[in-house]
Structures are given as C-alpha cells and as structure tokens.
Amino acid sequence: MRERYVAAVDQGTGSSRCLVFDRAGRIVSFSQREHRHIHPHPGWVEQDPAEIWSNVEAVTGRALRDANLEPSDLVALGIANQRETTIVWDRHTGQPVHQAITWQDTRTDRLVRELAGAGEVDVRKITGLGFATYFSGPKLRWLLDSVPGLQQRAQDGDLMFGTMDSWLIWRLTGRHLTDVTNASRTLLMNLETLDWDPEMLELIGIPRTLLPEIRPSAEVYGEARGQLAGVPVAAAIGDQQAALFGQACFMPGEAKCTYGTGGFMLLNTGERRVLSESGLLTTVCARVGEEPPSYALEGSIAVTGSLVQWFRDNLELIGSAPEIETLARTVEDNGGCYFVPAFSGLFAPHWRSDARGVITGLTGYITKGHLARAVLEATAWQTREVVEAMTADSGVSLSSLRVDGGMTANNLLMQFLADVLDVPVVRPIVAETVSLGAAYAAGLAVGFWSGREELRSNWHIAAQWLPNMDSAARDRGYRKWRKAVRRAVDWLDEEDLPQDS
Amino acid sequence: MPGNIQSIERAAAILRLLSGRNRRLGVVDLAGELNLPKGTVHGLLRTLQHVGFVEQDKDSGKYQLGAALLHMGSSYLDGNELRTRALNWSDSLAARTHEAVRIGTLHDSRVLVVHHVFRPDDSFQTLDVGSLLPAHATAMGKVLLADHPYAADELIGQGLEAFTDWTITAPDRLREELTLARERGWAWEVGELLAGQASMAAPIIDRTGRTVGAMGIVGKAERLLTTRKPRAELLSYVREAARAVSHELGAIPW
Numbered sequence: 213m214r215e216r217y218v219a220a221v222d223q224g225t226g227s228s229r230c231l232v233f234d235r236a237g238r239i240v241s242f243s244q245r246e247h248r249h250i251h252p253h254p255g256w257v258e259q260d261p262a263e264i265w266s267n268v269e270a271v272t273g274r275a276l277r278d279a280n281l282e283p284s285d286l287v288a289l290g291i292a293n294q295r296e297t298t299i300v301w302d303r304h305t306g307q308p309v310h311q312a313i314t315w316q317d318t319r320t321d322r323l324v325r326e327l328a329g330a331g332e333v334d335v336r337k338i339t340g341l342g343f344a345t346y347f348s349g350p351k352l353r354w355l356l357d358s359v360p361g362l363q364q365r366a367q368d369g370d371l372m373f374g375t376m377d378s379w380l381i382w383r384l385t386g387r388h389l390t391d392v393t394n395a396s397r398t399l400l401m402n403l404e405t406l407d408w409d410p411e412m413l414e415l416i417g418i419p420r421t422l423l424p425e426i427r428p429s430a431e432v433y434g435e436a437r438g439q440l441a442g443v444p445v446a447a448a449i450g451d452q453q454a455a456l457f458g459q460a461c462f463m464p465g466e467a468k469c470t471y472g473t474g475g476f477m478l479l480n481t482g483e484r485r486v487l488s489e490s491g492l493l494t495t496v497c498a499r500v501g502e503e504p505p506s507y508a509l510e511g512s513i514a515v516t517g518s519l520v521q522w523f524r525d526n527l528e529l530i531g532s533a534p535e536i537e538t539l540a541r542t543v544e545d546n547g548g549c550y551f552v553p554a555f556s557g558l559f560a561p562h563w564r565s566d567a568r569g570v571i572t573g574l575t576g577y578i579t580k581g582h583l584a585r586a587v588l589e590a591t592a593w594q595t596r597e598v599v600e601a602m603t604a605d606s607g608v609s610l611s612s613l614r615v616d617g618g619m620t621a622n623n624l625l626m627q628f629l630a631d632v633l634d635v636p637v638v639r640p641i642v643a644e645t646v647s648l649g650a651a652y653a654a655g656l657a658v659g660f661w662s663g664r665e666e667l668r669s670n671w672h673i674a675a676q677w678l679p680n681m682d683s684a685a686r687d688r689g690y691r692k693w694r695k696a697v698r699r700a701v702d703w704l705d706e707e708d709l710p711q712d713s
Numbered sequence: 714m715p716g717n718i719q720s721i722e723r724a725a726a727i728l729r730l731l732s733g734r735n736r737r738l739g740v741v742d743l744a745g746e747l748n749l750p751k752g753t754v755h756g757l758l759r760t761l762q763h764v765g766f767v768e769q770d771k772d773s774g775k776y777q778l779g780a781a782l783l784h785m786g787s788s789y790l791d792g793n794e795l796r797t798r799a800l801n802w803s804d805s806l807a808a809r810t811h812e813a814v815r816i817g818t819l820h821d822s823r824v825l826v827v828h829h830v831f832r833p834d835d836s837f838q839t840l841d842v843g844s845l846l847p848a849h850a851t852a853m854g855k856v857l858l859a860d861h862p863y864a865a866d867e868l869i870g871q872g873l874e875a876f877t878d879w880t881i882t883a884p885d886r887l888r889e890e891l892t893l894a895r896e897r898g899w900a901w902e903v904g905e906l907l908a909g910q911a912s913m914a915a916p917i918i919d920r921t922g923r924t925v926g927a928m929g930i931v932g933k934a935e936r937l938l939t940t941r942k943p944r945a946e947l948l949s950y951v952r953e954a955a956r957a958v959s960h961e962l963g964a965i966p967w
Contacts, residue, residue, distance in 0.1 A: 238808045239801050534793040621797040623842050641804050641833050672833035674804055675840055 216287045218655045219275065219443070220647040221268055223293040223376050224451060225314065225473040226521075228267040230275035231647040232286075235660065237670035239644065241279035243271040250311055255318040255556060258311035261299050264376070265383050273439055283440050288432075289384075290447035290654030292454035292646045293376035295397045298351035300362070300422070301379070303372050303388075310359050312376070313351045316473075316514065318556045320350040321565055333415055336487060340396065340403045340494030344563060345556070346512070348375060349399035349416045356417070366419050373422040377448040384445050385434035390424040392505060393450040396496040401426065403485055403494065406505060428499040429453070430653040447653035451646045452476040453498055456508065457653055458645030459614050460671040462664045464506075467602070467610065469595060470645065471619035473521075474559075475513035477598050479606060482506055490601035491561030500656055509605055511560040511598030515553040516591040517619050522555075523587050529580045536584050537624045543581035548573040550593075550696035551586040558700065561601040566704040572696045591619065592629040593693040599633060612636040616645040623677075631681035632689065641674040723747065724757050724766075728778065731767065737775040790925040790962075792818050792827035795917070796842075799928065799958045803830045806954040810947050812930040812937065814954075815841065816917070817853040819861055822868040824854045824927070832932065847906065849873050849887055850880050852914035853927035855900035859891040860916065860924035879904040899952055901943045903934050911937040913948055915955035920963045928955040 217240060222229045232241040245267040250258040276283070296315035301308045313319070327350065328343040341347055352373050356362050365371050374382065375397070378390045395401040395408075400418060402409035408423055427433065429449040436443045449457065452470060456478045459468040464482030469475060478497070485494055485507045497506040520533050530536050550572050552558075557565035571586065595613075603609045612635050619625060620639045630637040642648050655661045730738060730746055738746075744754045758776055761767040768779040799816055807814045807830040817824035824846040831838045848854030848868055858865040865887070873882040881887045894900035901913040914929025929951055930937070937947060 236808065239805045242801055532791075532794055534797040535791055537793040538791050618797070621800050622793070623796075623840075641808055641830065643800055643804060672808075672831075673835050673838075674807065674830045674833070676831070676838070677840065 215285075216660070217281065217285055218651040218660060219272065219286050219289045220650040220654070221272060221289065221291050221380065222451065222454075222644075222647045222650065223264065223268060223291065223380060224646070225294045225297075225316070228264060228271055229647065230268075230271040231644055231651070232275050232279055232281065233648065233651045237642060237648060237652075237667070239642065241275045241281070243274040243278065245271050249314075253319075255321075257314045257317045259297065259314055261301070261308040261312050261379055264312070265379070268380060269439065283436075283443050286440070286443045287660045288444045288446035288654040288658045289436060289440060290430075290449070290650035290652075291377055291380055291445070292449055292451045292650035293380065293394070295375060295394060295450040295452065296346055296348045296351075297376050298348045298355070298373070299376070299379045300352065300355050300371055300373050301382075302365075303370060306383075309362060309365075309371065310355055313355070315346055316556050317351065318345045318565065320345045320354050323350050323354060324565075327416060331415060333411055335399070335412070336494075338402055338409055338412060339399050340485065340487070340507075341399055342493075342563060343399070344559075345565060346514075346559065347397055347399040349412070349418060352398075352418055352422070353416050366422050369421050371422055372424070374424050377450075378424045381433055381445060381448060384436045384438075384440070386437070387434050388424045389427045389433060391427055391429040391448040391450075392496045392499045393429055393453040394448065395426045397450060403496070403507070406496070406499075428501055430498070430500040430657040432657055444654075444658055446655075446657035447650055449498060449650055449653050452478055452510065452512075453496070453508070454647075454649030454653070455616055455645040456480065456649065457498055458642065458647070458649030458651075459616060459640060460664070460668045461614065462668065465606075465608055466614075468614040468616060468645070469598075471516050471591065471615065471617035472646075473516070473518045475516035475591060475595060475598075477511040477513075477595065477602065478508045479510075479602050479608075480506060480508050481606065486605060488601070488605045490604045491563055492598075492601050492605055493560070498653065500653065509602060511601055513591075513594045513598060514557070514559040515555050516594065517617070518555075519551070519553040519587050519590060520619075522553075523584070529583070533618075534621065536587060537622050539581055540584040540588055540624055543579065543585060545582075546573075546585040546589055547578050547582035548575065548692075549578050549582045549586045550692055551583070551590045552696045552700040553590050554700045554703075558697070560598050562597075562697070562701065564701045567701040568703040570696060570700045572699055573692070588622065588625045589628060589689075591625060592632045593690065595629060596632050596690060596693075610635050612638050614638050614640065616640065616643050618643075620675075626675075626677045627680070630677040630679045632686055634679045634681075634683070634686065636679065637677045638673055639675040641672045643674070720757065723749065723753070724761055727754070727757055727761065728766065728782070731776060731778050737770060737773065737777045739773070739775045743776070790818070790919065792825065795926050796828040798961050799828060799917070802954045802957045802961070803828055803928065806928070806930065806950055807831070807833050809950045810930050812932040812947070813838070814928070814930055815853065816926055816928045817846065817851075817857065818926045819848070819857045819864055820845065822848055822864050822871070824848050824851055824857060827926070847874065847876065850876050850902065850906040852900045852902050852912040852929050852931075855890060855894045855902065856914045856916045856927040856929075857924060859894040859900065865891060876906050877904055877908050879908075881905060899948060901948075903938060903941065909934055911943075913937065913943045913951055915952045916959075917955050917962065918959040925962070926958075928958060
C-alpha cells in the first residue's frame with residue numbers, strides 16, 4: 213500500500229514552516245523561511261501578509277520536493293498559526309489594506325485603556341480574556357479608525373478581517389472562516405456560545421460583516437487550489453493550542469509550555485471553563501468536528517526566545533542564537549544580574565503594559581557571560597511565575613513540565629528551568645509540537661488516525677532534566693527576580709502612550 | 714631576553730583576525746587592520762596557506778582559517794549550534810530506529826557528546842550531554858578520527874586503552890578501521906566499549922566538506938546487529954539522518 217502523509221504549515225511569528233509527517237508522527241520533510249518585521253514606531257510591530265503568503269507557498273513546495281512527494285501523497289493539510297495578529301483585506305482584489313498588526317504590537321494601548329474604563333460588560337466572563345494590547349479586536353478597531361476610508365468600505369461589505377489562519381485559508385480555499393481557538397483570542401467571541409458576541413462587538417465597535425465564520429479546529433474546510441490542488445485543508449488551530457495537541461495533552465490536568473518567540477503555558481481544563489483569579493487567560497483548547505469544545509488556562513509570556521534574538525541582533529554579543537549557551541557557560545552563575553525583558557510590557561501573570569525592560573544588579577564584575585545567563589534565566593523565572601498562578605487557579609500542582617519549541621535545544625536553560633521549578637522538565641521526541649498538533653488535528657478530521665489514543669501512543673520522552681538546586685538558592689534567586697520585576701513596572705508615563713490619530 | 718620574531722607575531726595577528734567574528738577577510742581588510750603594506754600581508758598569507766593554516770575561498774578570493782589549523786584546535790563548529798541544527802533529525806532518527814541517538818564532536822582526541830535523544834521506550838534514562846567518550850571504542854569516534862588524522866595520531870601516541878576484550882588496541886588495526894570508515898562513510902563497533910552494546914554512526918559534514926560531528930545510535934547488540942553486522946535498515950536511517958543534518962549545515966553562511 214502506498215504510504216500517505218499529513219502536511220502542516222506553522223505560520224509563526226518569526227517564520228513560516230512546512231513539515232510533513234508520516235502516520236507514526238515522524239518528520240519526513242521540513243522547510244522554513246523567515247519573514248521581515250516592520251517597526252514603523254517604537255512598540256509597533258508589523259508584518260507583510262503578502263510576503264507571508266508567498267513564504268507559505270515556497271516552504272510547502274520545498275517540503276514536498278525535498279521528500280519527493282506529490283500533493284496526491286498528502287491526505288490533508290493542517291494550519292497552526294501565530295495568534296492575534298490582525299489582517300484586513302479587500303474581498304474583491306485580495307489585497308491587504310494595511311500591513312498585519314502583530315500580537316506584540318502595543319499601538320492600541322490608549323484604546324485598550326479607554327475600553328477597559330468604558331463599561332459594565334464583564335469581559336472576563338464573556339471572553340475569558342482581559343483588555344490588553346495583545347488581542348485582535350482592538351487592533352481591528354484601530355485599523356478602522358486609522359486607515360482612511362476603511363469604515364465606509366467595511367459598512368459596504370468590501371472588507372474581510374482575519375487572523376493569520378483566516379488569511380491562509382482564504383488564500384488556499386477561497387473561504388472566509390476561522391477556527392474557535394483563533395477566534396477565542398479576539399476579545400470578540402463568547403466562550404460559551406462559541407460565536408461572535410453582540411455585546412463585545414458593540415463595545416469595541418466592530419461591524420459583524422467583516423468577520424469570518426467560526427468553525428471547529430478540525431474539519432475539512434475545503435480543497436486547496438494552486439500548487440497543493442486537491443489537498444483537503446482540514447485544520448486550523450492557534451499555535452499554542454496546536455502545541456498542546458501535539459504534546460498529546462488531551463486530558464484535563466495535562467499541561468505544556470512552549471518556548472519560541474514568547475513562552476506559552478497551557479493547562480487543559482476539559483469541558484470546564486476556569487476563570488482565572490491569578491492573571492491567566494481562559495481560552496479554547498480545540499474543537500474536533502462536532503465534539504464539544506475543551507478549554508484551557510493559559511499563561512502567556514511575551515518575551516523568551518525573542519530576548520535571545522535581541523541579544524544577538526541588537527547587542528551583537530553572539531553570532532547565532534545557540535551560541536548564547538556557549539557564552540553563558542563561560543561563567544558559573546549570573547553574578548547577581550537579572551534581566552526583566554518587558555519590551556512590550558509584562559504579560560501573565562502581571563499584565564502591566566506600563567512596564568519596560570530592566571537589567572538590574574549590575575556591578576563592575578558583570579561580563580557578557582553573566583548577561584547571557586541573565587537572558588536565559590529570565591525565561592525560567594517567568595515560567596515559575598506562571599506555574600504558581602496555574603497552581604493557584606486550578607488547585608493542581610505540577611509534577612513535571614512538558615516542554616517544546618526551539619529553546620528546548622538549550623540544555624543550560626532546560627536544567628535551570630528544572631532547578632527553579634523544582635520538578636522534572638520533559639521534552640517529547642518531536643520538539644516540533646506546533647506543527648505536529650496541526651497535523652494531528654488535520655489527520656483526525658480526515659480519519660488518517662483512528663483517534664486520540666493512537667496519537668498518544670506516539671508520545672515519547674526524548675530528554676529529561678531533573679532538578680538539582682538547593683532550595684535556599686532557589687528561594688534567593690526568585691526573591692531577587694521579583695524585586696527586579698518591581699523595578700520594571702510603572703515605567704511608562706501617560707505622555708509616553710502612542711497618540712491615536 | 715632575545716627580541717620576538719616580527720614575522721611570527723604578524724602571522725599570529727592574521728590568524729587572530731581570521732578567528733574573530735568575520736571569519737573571512739581579504740588582503741585589503743587584513744592590511745588595513747594590521748596597518749601593514751598589502752605586499753607584506755600577501756607574503757605572510759602565502760606562507761600560511763602553504764602550511765595549511767589559512768585557505769583562500771575560490772569565489773570571493775578572501776582568506777579563512779585552514780583545515781590544518783582547525784584540526785589542531787578545539788571543535789570548530791559550536792556544539793550548541795550543532796545540536797540546535799540537528800534537533801529535528803535526531804528526534805526522527807530515534808523515532809525510526811527505536812534506539813538512543815547521540816551526536817558527538819572531537820574534543821582532545823575524545824568524543825564530546827553534544828546531543829542525546831533517549832531511546833523512545835519511556836524507560837528511565839539520564840542525559841549524556843557533556844560527557845566524553847573514548848574515540849577508538851565508539852562508532853562516533855571512529856567516524857571523527859577517520860577525517861582527523863592529526864587527532865588519530867595523537868590518540869595512538871597516547872596509547873589505546875582497552876575497555877573490553879574487544880577494544881581495538883593495536884594502532885595498525887585502528888588505522889585499518891579508520892580507512893574503512895572513511896571509504897564507507899560510516900563506522901560501527903560491537904562490545905568495544907561495553908560488553909553487549911553496539912553503536913553505529915555516520916559523519917556530519919559542513920559545506921566545506923569537513924567532518925564537524927558524528928551522529929549515531931547506540932543500544933543492545935542483539936537489536937542493532939544481525940549475524941554480527943549492523944542491520945542494513947538501521948544503518949540506512951543513521952546515514953540518512955546524518956546527511957540531512959549535513960544538508961542543513963550547508964545552508965549556514967559562514
């Protein structure tokens with residue numbers, strides 16, 4: 213019998229990738245291409261949707277060619293994507309009306325403050341989120357307010373809004389839709405009805421005509437056109453929810469943390485929507501076909517891997533990201549230096565948009581090696597804050613942490629993470645869980661896999677780091693970290709806020 | 714104290730510049746940095762090229778550190794970089810073969826384990842990253858020594874330690890084994906480090922054709938071998954994975 217495969221497109225913050233998996237969940241082919249980040253003003257981060265689409269086409273083509281595959285060898289294509297990044301395009305010409313506004317962009321700071329002060333609506337109960345620059349709804353409103361003529365074109369029904377999943381699905385199949393996980397990041401979807409919420413649309417000022425239809429994360433949306441002609445596009449799922457799926461965290465109580473540009477910990481809470489008291493988000497885990505949806509608690513950390521990139525590109529102390537481990541190992545410890553990377557404020561559990569980055573504890577003794585340590589340790593300490601919030605909200609304490617993402621290649625960081633959490637840190641055999649999750653969802657939708665049990669049997673431990681730090685050192689380090697965080701918050705003044713025109 | 718020899722000082726300064734962040738420099742760049750006439754720098758470069766300490770890139774005409782120098786020094790490719798580049802392919806190899814995967818680089822005539830993927834059976838295993846293995850008693854070591862004759866000479870000079878009755882301790886036998894490894898593009902061992910255990914490995918090659926690492930699997934001899942030979946299927950997975958990583962490294966602009 214001819215071997216068949218599932219392809220996954222991981223349209224991430226830093227790059228677009230295509231991975232092809234076989235039935236055992238093993239990587240058969242891989243291709244990646246980075247795209248530009250556009251910084252028109254401090255705090256503004258844009259990407260070019262046309263460049264991203266052409267990269268997606270290029271990497272899918274390349275991944276198939278490298279493995280000598282034809283589109284007909286694929287049973288399905290699944291999409292995992294950077295979440296919240298907002299695109300509006302013309303439904304007739306297909307042209308974006310503006311660059312994509314990414315999730316890291318803080319231009320909506322003033323708008324978000326106004327919305328938060330506006331009213332009676334229980335945003336947390338309806339959407340599971342709080343008002344923050346992170347989410348799509350206010351970004352869309354900013355576009356409507358700021359791009360000349362957009363309001364009218366929206367009223368006339370000439371425009372389409374979408375997150376990255378919608379943009380790609382529309383390009384691939386011509387259908388305008390999004391999945392529940394992506395929709396749950398807009399501040400516009402009602403977590404209970406899984407439909408656009410009239411009260412939120414009214415509050416943020418969004419005409420419903422712009423919005424895509426909300427569909428399950430795994431179902432056949434349509435057949436691809438173009439170079440993938442005939443391949444069923446069968447899943448779309450936000451990248452962090454995809455990673456949870458790829459880690460086979462299907463049961464309530466199972467959690468993972470993914471380290472890419474940012475860090476994202478998700479805890480599956482099953483069919484129960486847990487509203488956080490500790491600065492976490494409530495979000496949709498996934499919805500497979502007509503099954504009831506499952507929910508998750510999420511702790512989002514804005515800056516983890518991107519701090520290493522910043523260290524490489526802006527300070528030029530290393531030539532490549534992995535070299536940070538080499539540099540960090542030139543010293544024994546952080547020398548008392550702490551780095552709080554609040555570049556666009558602090559996300560979970562603090563949600564302080566007025567915070568900005570600080571490096572504290574500097575003395576004449578500090579070398580670039582200590583700075584490299586502080587950069588890596590920042591990821592671990594931020595994870596500890598999120599883990600504590602998860603424990604407070606769910607009442608379940610962690611017995612081990614499943615990790616994935618590019619930063620898991622950093623042994624020094626993974627060991628330090630185990631040390632400061634005081635639990636084993638476990639990496640599964642496929643570190644590419646985002647792509648794997650998208651492939652799993654697509655494969656389930658077309659019946660390539662029999663069910664979740666088959667997927668679970670693909671999960672194996674590839675590496676494990678055991679805690680090895682005395683508790684006094686751990687407590688001292690965490691105390692210092694929290695002092696450093698106090699020095700990062702309350703930095704921005706009213707006059708620093710971007711002026712909305 | 715007699716005065717220092719000026720031309721050696723200048724040659725050392727050139728090598729230092731070439732080992733810096735810009736790994737490739739032209740005569741003009743070097744002359745500018747050293748504040749020396751172009752002709753003098755050119756003469757120094759010619760001698761350094763003759764002894765293999767620098768090489769000239771055919772396309773750009775620029776100079777870079779030569780293979781002889783790299784073989785003398787410590788590992789050339791950052792081990793952390795290698796691990797990051799190899800992550801997907803090493804996971805895939807472990808999943809395909811159901812065996813533990815390791816990646817090693819040469820470090821003072823021994824094999825430094827820079828990456829380790831557990832055997833995917835969820836049994837308790839501990840990470841070997843950072844440990845040093847004897848090069849003559851492991852498949853990874855044989856692959857690395859095969860392309861680094863300086864390191865092989867040094868190791869033989871130190872004497873080949875026996876770990877089991879099957880460890881290769883005779884210099885001539887090791888040299889034969891290395892020649893074979895070079896010709897085949899892979900190496901193996903059975904019981905040479907640990908009784909009952911076998912390993913097989915293939916080279917990871919960078920864009921200039923140098924062996925910068927070795928990638929292989931290790932496990933119980935009865936699973937890896939058939940009639941005292943590596944199982945063909947496992948061997949082909951190992952070679953395929955090492956080739957994929959080499960391909961990946963080819964894309965790195967040095």
